[in-house]
Amino acid sequence: MPHLIFDMDGTIIDSMPVHRSSWARFAARHGLSEQAHELERATSGRTGVEGMRALFGAALPLKLAQAYVHEKETLYREQFGAQFRWVNGFERFALRARRLGLRCGLGTAGDRHNIRFCLERLPGPELAGLFEVCVGGDEGLPGKPDPAIFLAVAQRMGVSPADCLVFEDTPAGIAAAGRAGMRAIALLTSHSAEELAAPHVLAAVPDYEALLASPHCPF
Incomplete structure (x- = not known):
């Protein structure tokens, strides 16, 4: 086997529906213009840091990228925890x-x-x-x-x-x-x-x- x-x-x-929702909330906070499907396509399969650099630019400093990941994933866990x-x-x-x-x-x-x-x-x-x-x-x-x-x-x-x-x-x-x-x-x-x-x-x-x-x- x-x-x-x-x-x-x-x-x-x-x-995934909650990830899309939390991405939309994160995008609204940071003035990102991408729609939900664009955010999903840009970040699918990528690590958190890779995803943030895809959205904010490859020069995004590592510590700031990690802070953004923490912010976005906290939104996700808060929402999904109630409907896991x-x-x-x-x-x-x-x-x-x-x-x-x-x-x-x-x-x-x-x-x-x-x-x-x-x-x-x-x-x-x-x-x-x-x-x-x-x-x-x-x-x-x-x-x-x-x-x-x-x-x-x-x-x-x-x-x-x-x-x-x-x-x-x-x-x-x-x-x-x-x-x-x-x-x-x-x-x-x-x-x-x-x-x-x-x-x-x-x-x-x-x-x-x-x-x-x-x-x-x-x-």
């Missing part, structure tokens, strides 16, 4: 993977604060510690579509990239999986199957309940 590597936002948690939800079926899927002894890692452009915010909400003792490795976007690695984050997960797990199956919801994430030499399952929470199509994508599903009922389920 493959080792499982999950993206976070839009892949295990249904957070997993992508449909993820808990059941994860529990089944855990009981079968599959190894799981997390590879996200989100920072350590967003990762902790998410993982603290894993339900029940059986899913505590589900992800043996977590690699985030504030570790100095380039964001997706660069494969660095996924490759770091595999390296820290001590497994071959070819033996990993990635779960992703964006074109940048799907591209990163391919460049890492990994197969992928596309979650259609943010984009269409056509937008996420690639030779290494084994299936495109709306959620984990559909995947569990699919012949492409990895177990």
Whole structure:
């Protein structure tokens, strides 16, 4: 069976609508003219610092970029905390993977604060510690579509990239999986199957309940 590597936002948690909303609030505070879809396109898959430099210019100082990331992600966590939800079926899927002894890692452009915010909400003792490795976007690695984050997960797990199956919801994430030499399952929470199509994508599903009922389920 493959080792499982999950993206976070839009892949295990249904957070993308709130990210769009928090980006809009952040943009209004700072006089950014980009519309919500433009903000999403400019920042999708990128680390927080990369995203801020895409919006404010490549010369944006690191400390100011980090301060902007903290501001924006605080808005996101405040809003999403009141309506937190997993992508449909993820808990059941994860529990089944855990009981079968599959190894799981997390590879996200989100920072350590967003990762902790998410993982603290894993339900029940059986899913505590589900992800043996977590690699985030504030570790100095380039964001997706660069494969660095996924490759770091595999390296820290001590497994071959070819033996990993990635779960992703964006074109940048799907591209990163391919460049890492990994197969992928596309979650259609943010984009269409056509937008996420690639030779290494084994299936495109709306959620984990559909995947569990699919012949492409990895177990």
